[in-house]
Amino acid sequence: MREAVRFAPERIRDLYVTAEAADRYAEFVDPARDAGVFVHETTDEVLAAMCDAETPQGTAAVVDWAPATLEEVLATAPRLLVLLTHVRDPGNLGTVIRGADAAGADAVLVSEGSVDVTSPKVIRSTAGSVFHLPVVTGLAVEETLTSLRAAGIRCLAADGVGECTTEEVDLVEAHAWVMGNEAWGLEPATREACDDVVRVPIHGHAESLNLAMATTICLYSSARSQRSAATG
Numbered sequence: 001m002r003e004a005v006r007f008a009p010e011r012i013r014d015l016y017v018t019a020e021a022a023d024r025y026a027e028f029v030d031p032a033r034d035a036g037v038f039v040h041e042t043t044d045e046v047l048a049a050m051c052d053a054e055t056p057q058g059t060a061a062v063v064d065w066a067p068a069t070l071e072e073v074l075a076t077a078p079r080l081l082v083l084l085t086h087v088r089d090p091g092n093l094g095t096v097i098r099g100a101d102a103a104g105a106d107a108v109l110v111s112e113g114s115v116d117v118t119s120p121k122v123i124r125s126t127a128g129s130v131f132h133l134p135v136v137t138g139l140a141v142e143e144t145l146t147s148l149r150a151a152g153i154r155c156l157a158a159d160g161v162g163e164c165t166t167e168e169v170d171l172v173e174a175h176a177w178v179m180g181n182e183a184w185g186l187e188p189a190t191r192e193a194c195d196d197v198v199r200v201p202i203h204g205h206a207e208s209l210n211l212a213m214a215t216t217i218c219l220y221s222s223a224r225s226q227r228s229a230a231t232g
Contacts, residue, residue: 001059002028003128009035013062016040016047021058029059052120065118068107068134070144074151078106080222081153081176082215085111085141085190089182092212093117094125096179099216101129103223109144109176110137145193148176155194158218159186160208162199166218169198171225177218182211 004012005028015032019041022029033039047056073081082100087093093115100108110117117137123130145155154175178194180186191197200214209217 001061003131004063005032007131011064011066012037014038016042016060018044018058068136070136070147073107073134073136079174080105081107083109083176083178086181087114090115090119090121091125094122095212096215097126098129100219101132103219105219107134109139111141112138141190157186157191157194157197159191159197160199162197165199165201166221169196171222172229179215
């Protein structure tokens with residue numbers, strides 16, 4: 001809620017708070033009122049009925065969803081993107097958006113056939129990061145890869161069969177990490193359409209990493225390389 005008030009107050013239609021929460025979260029409830037947001041004081045019972053969380057935190061909001069377009073993202077000359085293909089788990093999607101935000105990625109791209117970005121569990125899992133960076137949804141994978149490459153953005157397929165690792169591949173130039181589904185990974189055609197296939201090195205005995213963890217490692221590897229190059 002705090003991040004919606006800070007970064008997108010114009011998209012908040014209504015903010016619901018209990019009396020206790022209004023005092024506890026005055027740091028964003030008061031600015032919301034100042035921004036002209038309709039703030040409604042309600043009860044714990046009403047909030048419990050409104051929310052699907054087991055333990056509501058005393059606040060809820062109705063916020064307009066404003067997804068970006070791929071054209072808008074490409075117009076900013078992005079240097080670091082992630083494309084999620086057919087991601088189905090809401091916790092994974094939300095955590096990837098949060099990790100992309102933390103790593104300084106320019107946008108998160110989500111393919112058609114993926115979980116709804118606006119579902120409550122996705123939004124909670126982003127911890128507010130959904131209001132910090134563009135999220136593009138409903139993309140056709142092959143068309144998106146073509147558009148990215150036409151814009152001069154290398155497409156890196158993250159896959160355990162990759163011949164090179166995140167420690168070996170060039171991550172300085174503009175690129176997009178292409179991540180597969182949690183159960184079956186990347187479709188062969190998608191993997192083949194990318195410029196390189198890269199794996200996250202596993203130094204211990206773990207069989208694999210989950211989608212959100214692998215994506216965050218890839219993004220931070222990119223951020224480190226790009227920042228090092230920028231500072232000489």
